[in-house]
Amino acid sequence: MNRRSFLTTTAATAVAATAGLPLRAAEPMKVGFIYVGPVGDMGWSFQHDQARQAAEKALGGKVKTTYMESVPEGPDAERALTQLALQGNQLIFATSFGYMDAVVNVAKKFPKVKFEHATGYKRADNLGTYDARFYEGRAIQGYLAGKMTKSNKIGYIGSFPIPECVQGINSAFVAARKVNPDVEIKVVWAYTWFDPAKEADAAAALIAEGCDVIMQHTDSTAPQAKAQEAGNVYTFGQASDMSAFAPKPRIGSTIDNWTPYYTKRFTDAVEGKWASDATWGGIASGMVEIGEITSAVPDDVKAGALELKDKIAKGYHPFTGPLNKQDGSVWLKDGETPDDGVIAGMNFYVEGIKAELPK
Structure with a gap:
């Protein structure tokens, strides 16, 4: 920003404050997801999507999420992840084991974007992994x-x-x-x-x-x-x-609870504290219910x-x-x-x- 535009912006901010006008709020961080199945599968993808929505709500407007459902593992996943990165998503979650090579490849192309891969094991400075026991x-x-x-x-x-x-x-x-x-x-x-x-x-x-x-x-x-x-x-x-x-007759169920994890990782990214990590939670952490x-x-x-x-x-x-x-x-x-x-x-x-x- 040159000196003239800096002064213009500063002056405009001062005028708005003096006039009692609302200052423009910071844009929410964009976060993207890809799912291997439809969000209505009532199982794996459904649970991830429920957690996405809950975590976005918990951040109170600081995050705006989007998702792509029924993305096949393989080349289609790489294209979908690339599209999410080009759309300006700063944090992207790939939620199936078979996305691993795709997310590794796309993470290399977009080093300033943060990526997370569910159930995988390959990591990088901008690529973390998470899994449940x-x-x-x-x-x-x-x-x-x-x-x-x-x-x-x-x-x-x-x-x-x-x-x-x-x-x-x-x-x-x-x-x-x-x-x-x-x-x-x-x-x-x-x-x-x-x-x-x-x-x-x-x-x-x-x-x-x-x-x-x-x-x-x-x-x-x-x-x-x-x-x-x-x-x-x-x-x-x-x-x-x-x-x-x-x-x-039905006995019961196991439930994957991703909400606390997504809420924490959203928060870390917004606050500039996100770092590549490997998380493996179970019954004790509440990730498996x-x-x-x-x-x-x-x-x-x-x-x-x-x-x-x-x-x-x-x-x-x-x-x-x-x-x-x-x-x-x-x-x-x-x-x-x-x-x-x-x-x-x-x-x-x-x-x-x-x-x-x-x-």
């Missing part, structure tokens, strides 16, 4: 499944065979086996995060194999609808409560599930030895727990799971 919530589901199954067969719909999903399968199975040594777990991979038709087919296949409890790491309510058609098959809400689509456990569950079973939840919040690890890998080799000795690096890279099933893990 979903496997803690899966342990609660596994406990309930082990107690509620009558066929001793639990079904699990996986999205992709990545560590995040493998953690959940192992955690659910370990918890179920502790309360029901006869339980089996059967896995069907849908190879999608959100596809109601594929998810319904996966649920139907598991039910046909005799599974009377179905878990899912996919985002639509289709598996729950398929379970209701079959009758006497229990399900859980995924990522959100899904209570509006609550089929009977356990929804209402329904009346379909006996009181003593509900009490046991809530006791396990409290234990995890106080430091108990769902993966506490002795535990072996699927091939029988020792993974964790008695009382031993894994470090975060081992969990983050989990690429094996625990002993007792008969399914083959895709490579």
Whole structure:
């Protein structure tokens, strides 16, 4: 700004103040999001979008957010992130694991823009990561499944065979086996995060194999609808409560609560305190919540599930030895727990799971 324009601006400000006119407020910081599914999926993308809205409201006009939904992983994600950066968004959230390479590439092109990637592990000075310990919530589901199954067969719909999903399968199975040594777990991979038709087919296949409890790491309510058609098959809400689509019988849900995190990161960015970080929250931090456990569950079973939840919040690890890998080799000795690096890279099933893990 040259001296003349500086003086002109200063004079205009002084006149406005003297005349009692309102000064122009600072422009709100622009924050962008991309979602892998529609915001109405009632699961993963829905929860992120609810948190986006809540965090924007909490900042009271200091932040203006925008989002793009149903953005496929791959080149489309890179184009969407580039578009958000060119639109002037100063903080951008990429909310699916498969966005990782895209967000890394775009972050390099826009070094002054701050980026965050959900469930990823690649970072840079302007790129942070955040994740939730979903496997803690899966342990609660596994406990309930082990107690509620009558066929001793639990079904699990996986999205992709990545560590995040493998953690959940192992955690659910370990918890179920502790309360029901006869339980089996059967896995069907849908190879999608959100596809109601594929998810319904996966649920139907598991039910046909005799599974009377179905878990899912996919985002639509289709598996729950398929379970209701079959009758006497229990399900859980995924990522959100899904209570509006609550089929009977229904046990409960795990809930991803991103609101406190987004509120904090918005605030950090507005106040100039944002820095690249790696966050991995769980039940203790409130990032993973356990929804209402329904009346379909006996009181003593509900009490046991809530006791396990409290234990995890106080430091108990769902993966506490002795535990072996699927091939029988020792993974964790008695009382031993894994470090975060081992969990983050989990690429094996625990002993007792008969399914083959895709490579």
